[in-house]
Amino acid sequence: MTGAGRERAPAIGARLPRKEDPRLLRGLGRFGDDFTARGQLWARMVRSPVAHGRIRSVDTTRARRAAGVVTAVTAASLPAGLAIPVRLKVQDIDLNDYLQPILATNRVRYVGEPLAVVLAEDPYLAEDAAELVDVDIDEAPAVLDAAAAAAPGSDRLFASGNVAADFTLGYGDVETAFAQAARVVQIDVEIGRHSGVPLEPRTLLADVDPLTGALSLFGMTKVPVFNRDVLASLLGIDETLIHVHAVDAGGGFGVRGEFYPEDFLVPWLAHVLRRPVKWVEDRAEHLVAANHSRQQSHRIAAAFDSEGRITGLRDEVVHDNGAYCRTHGILVPELTVAMLPGPYRIPAYHGRIQVVLTNKTPCGTYRAPGRFEGTTAREQLLDVAADQLGMDRVELRQRNLLAPRELPCQRPMSTLGTDVVLDAGDYPALLAAAVAEAARLGYPAEVGRGRQAGRLRGLGLAAFLEKSGLGPQETADVMVSNTGAVHVFSGGTSLGQGIETALAQIAADALGVDPAAVSVVNGDTNLQPFGGGSWASRSTVVAGSAVHAAASAVRLRAAQIAARILEASEDDLAEGDRAEGDRGERGGGFHIRGDPTAAVSLAEIARATAPASRYLLPGEPAGLSARRRFEVAHMTYPYGVHVAVVEVDPGTGQVQVLRYLVAYEVGRAINPMMVEGQLRGGAAQGIGGALLEEFCYDEAGQPQSATFMDYRMPTAAEVPPIDILVEQQAPAPGNPLGVKGAGEGGVSAAGAAVASAVRDALGLADSVGRLPLTPARVRALAGSSSRAADDPGGRPEFLGALGHMAEAGPGLTSGRPAATPATTDH
């Protein structure tokens, strides 16, 4: 078999339109709330109105009597002792004391904690009745400050205290590095509490077989197989009685699809009542019920030698995890300290993190968990250090980035149960490319022009390391049906990222067919019972590699059958079945080399594998299909650089992002259009976290960000056009496709790059201190700015470096600003 047949343009690498688009554009996507079961009941959660207190009573008497109500349940109705288990256990730390119960029993610990469920014939009636549930809580002081909560003597949320975990990752002799340093630089950086906030709220429909109690679930995504198994275990039934269906999902971002209390309550009620139950979260609920993320404070310090080389890095982190440890356990804290050294050469490192529980919504992952936070802290530190060392910001980073000859680099730490082995790349080259691209695009000139006109403009830059492709395994089935249609049943899940299209492109190339012939189903637990789900930028890497293996196996089997049909040796076969006319259009068939009339299409091959076919040997299974598993021990580590140009209005404190560049090494782009889309969308979310989004609480622990008026997500007015530089210079060595994940690189350094630019615009000597950089904070920073009114300056040496790096590039205008006009309020 050779590829001597007709030429087929590879699907991998092509900017193919997405397979998902037509149905979504026509309004024919199938999201959770679009599913309806005959006779379904509507569930409405009753949530705690107070942040902290002892429950005296939850009385459903009046609610049960309300119109249309079928039942109302409290913790007393539930099987005893149920709690949401941790999905990702790390560092062998036991969190059993801090798990969230399905419904609160003795105490409530955050506003929004589920207390009861009302079931009614209609969603409006369910909501009416929920207001009739009488909740009596003996309110206690709310514990809201993580650092104070960690201190001895604080009010306690749990008998075992408020610190769920306190651990350290690191290596090398940090003490000596700091003791012998030519210079030590230390800053404090806080990251505000925010989260993924997908546009579709959570939904779940549980349909039920009245005979067996078997459940069909619509709306569970991200990790459906894991959630199915958790649910089966909590219900005490066999997992095959639960079928999680593939649905469209209105964005995931880490938040959607984890196992929440509602994911037990809705199926449990359906299972017990033998009636379908539907639940649709509203936005106000989502903002207090779904996972929060990000809130940390860092005290980070680096030791430098006289040449500006880092000899040691130290970070003390306090992580505000909210009221419980949910499915992610302490994963985000672990990722924070494990990834903190980033792409740099760090001879000695000490990262300690305290995971503190407070009376706020519990936390989980949000796109680039731990990296958004840690990258902000580390890159602010480098900016401050560059100033103190009298060095250019780019030069300081170039001096400290790991060189290609130092890779692979194993850091003596683990995260997500894997050793940290930075696999392949050229970090300094990507930084240089990003700086050159920013210069080519006129970023420094734009800063310079603005400053000449008296505006407070700044240029920011941040380098980061990502991780992707988490194993330990992913499984895929590929099957060809009688018409030659190719079906992929993947363990990934569709959260809006375009994974159907990416997997179709991978399968198409492995089989030699047109991607249009491939259909992909993700996240159906019956069609793919061994899926690991979509998270951690893993799907293109691990699901893609599994699909590649399964499709390649089908290709080999097809060649074997083709040889039997054509009565030829496999060695004499060539790809393509042109002689078959339109049957050959989809590709995947074979002909005898030199005789295009002796051809067989993929459809004919598939039909030749039917039971009782004469082309099957005794004992061979029927069907043209294969299941393959891709296993991988280590993650693959993409990396990148963000560059931002901002303008600060000193009067209002508003920060406008004028230009933004994401430069990213992706190994190999299956669909460059989708890679760019991931990076752009990520950058928009990152800008939101840097400038706008924050879950605020009052002193009683009442959420102050419970609508989209108060939780401010960026609109098109806040997000500039995002420039993208996708590099494919460093294919991942650990998978057959060479791919690295692209899901999170747009977010990782956005907080850092925006902070860097604002600091530059304001001419701060210290760090920006805290994200988000809201107008009030920026006004305060501007008041403390060291910049004299007659110095619009900033850091000309950095602008100079940008210009210098790009001298050979086209369209370069000098980035060095003239230092004349005065800065005035405007």
Added chain:
Amino acid sequence: MKDIHLIRLRVNDREHELAVESRRTLADMLRHDLGYTGTHLGCEHGICGACTVLVDGSPARACLMFGVQADGREIRTVEGLADGEQLSDLQQAFSDHHGLQCGFCTPGFLMLAEAYLSDTASDGTDPTEAQVRELVASNLCRCTGYQGIIEAVLATARSRRSAGAP
């Protein structure tokens, strides 16, 4: 006691007559009573715009209208844009410019843009990037960063104008 009203409206050129409770939102009525599930609810307080439909040709938040207020009105939803399987020029432009990812907000942006393009076509002007950006800032998208949406609207405006030019 439910307060029920009998109303009549046209949705995507199809006549509907139904009994609807006075407090039922237009969005719930379209989705759950009439089956137009392409209209999505992202916030139910008028900010995100995912539920945007055209009421007598003007964009409106279907979460902020009651169903009874649609009595006698002409409603257009996302399901009314394509001609069978043939996407409209605007829908095709969204795909070409990668103006959608999860697709949840997309119906709202499509209806918003459709109304805008009809208006600008009638006054014979070519919208600028800044104008389209301001329009697109009416709604929230959490996936795309808006760039593909803006490009799609601009491209459709250009192609409609050149097609309509004498």
